[in-house]
Amino acid sequence: MILPLVFLLASLLQQYGTEAESSHVSKFHLPSVKEQNGVQDSTQEKVLTVSGEGMVHSPDFPHTYPRNIVLVWRLVAAGNMRIQLRFDERFGLEDPEDGICKYDFVEIEDPIQKTVLGRWCGSQSTPVNHKSEGSQIIIRFVSDEYFPSEPGFCIHYSLLPVSKSEPELPAVLPPSLQGMEELSEAVAELTTVEEVMKYLEPERWQLDIEELYKPTWHGLGKSFMHNKKARGVDLNLLREDVRLYSCTPRNYSVSLREELKRTDVVFWPSCLLVKRCGGNCACCSHRCFDCQCLPTRVAKKYHEVLLLKHRSGGRGLLRSITDVPLEHHEECSCECKDDQD
Numbered sequence: 141m142i143l144p145l146v147f148l149l150a151s152l153l154q155q156y157g158t159e160a161e162s163s164h165v166s167k168f169h170l171p172s173v174k175e176q177n178g179v180q181d182s183t184q185e186k187v188l189t190v191s192g193e194g195m196v197h198s199p200d201f202p203h204t205y206p207r208n209i210v211l212v213w214r215l216v217a218a219g220n221m222r223i224q225l226r227f228d229e230r231f232g233l234e235d236p237e238d239g240i241c242k243y244d245f246v247e248i249e250d251p252i253q254k255t256v257l258g259r260w261c262g263s264q265s266t267p268v269n270h271k272s273e274g275s276q277i278i279i280r281f282v283s284d285e286y287f288p289s290e291p292g293f294c295i296h297y298s299l300l301p302v303s304k305s306e307p308e309l310p311a312v313l314p315p316s317l318q319g320m321e322e323l324s325e326a327v328a329e330l331t332t333v334e335e336v337m338k339y340l341e342p343e344r345w346q347l348d349i350e351e352l353y354k355p356t357w358h359g360l361g362k363s364f365m366h367n368k369k370a371r372g373v374d375l376n377l378l379r380e381d382v383r384l385y386s387c388t389p390r391n392y393s394v395s396l397r398e399e400l401k402r403t404d405v406v407f408w409p410s411c412l413l414v415k416r417c418g419g420n421c422a423c424c425s426h427r428c429f430d431c432q433c434l435p436t437r438v439a440k441k442y443h444e445v446l447l448l449k450h451r452s453g454g455r456g457l458l459r460s461i462t463d464v465p466l467e468h469h470e471e472c473s474c475e476c477k478d479d480q481d
Contacts, residue, residue: 185212185278190223190297196279198246198292202230205244205292211281214251215272221299223272225279228294234287235262243286246293249278255343260293271300315340328423333375386423387433389415389469396445396464406448407464414466421474430477437471 188194196213198205217223225248234244241247241261248257252274270277279295315323330336337345394414396407417433424431442463449458 185214187214187216190215190217190221190299193296193298195228195294195296197228197294198233198281198283200292201294202291204288204290205283207283207288208285209281209283213279215277215279215297217272217275217299219275220302221275222302223275223277224298224300225270225272225277226296226298227269228296230291231260231293232263232289232291233261233293234283234289244283244289246279246281246295249280250274251276251278253343254341256341331379333379382423386419387417387421387472387474388419389435389472390418392416392418394466399466400464404449408446408448412443412445412464412466415468415470417469417472419472424474424476428476431474432477433472434475435469435471436473437469439468439470440465441468442466 188196196215199209199211200206215223233241233246236242241259243261245259245261247259248270249255250257250273252272257270281293315326326339327336330339334345334349337348341348391413392415393411395411397403397405397410417435419433421431421433442465444461445464447458447460447462449460450456451458
């Protein structure tokens, strides 16, 4: 009698364990990231030609969206048309922190005016409709690694004709669409990170600076963790260090006999320190075939040393303090050498 009861109890426990394991897996199974609205590579912008009505939405809308993705849509219409955006009433992303959408959010940007029209997250009321100033508009969706919400968002778009009183705006190629070489050349000419941010986003560069120097706990770099810094790296200081130590006057020891081409005497000290241009020119223009660190300002300076010289007739050594002129480089710059030179 006892043995059948034991077998029955074991069978029930095994069935319960299987169901519990299945429930656990189902609860924590992440939804697969599917291609949505033509967007598959989250690191690139998807350009959508707007010829009628359509929509863009978070993956799996109106269900929980995936974690850790960045999706960008650039809606492009004909030059004589404007784009009208309307949010679906079903809206819900991760909640803001201190009233700021830092983690999961959707934002609308006008690429012609280079302004962010708005950023939304949490369970805010449905945002108002928006009309593009030009024939393009950008929608950007970001989610971090934690706390995805539902239903996400859905934005419907449609076309509106330009009114007769509204002037046509010229098409401007934003920095985000420039080629890497052109963008690199433009940014290299800027002297501070503030100037870089102003160039990229002139209307919201201060906000971008704050976000840039505000590390999130899931995105901290090794330098931050190891050094326990209170804030991010000072990019201006990094650039200044490079400028000071790349192609600059620096100390070199030179042999006086070789430098002065005097093999008939002996100097003490036999070597002296001089300033000479040194360092590489890695920051030269990519269009430069051969970039060299050359002096742009040179000065001659005199140094007192002990000079030893044989007396005429072999009557011992002549010892005297003498001045020796040495060339010092006071300023340097990287100069490009053309292919034909």
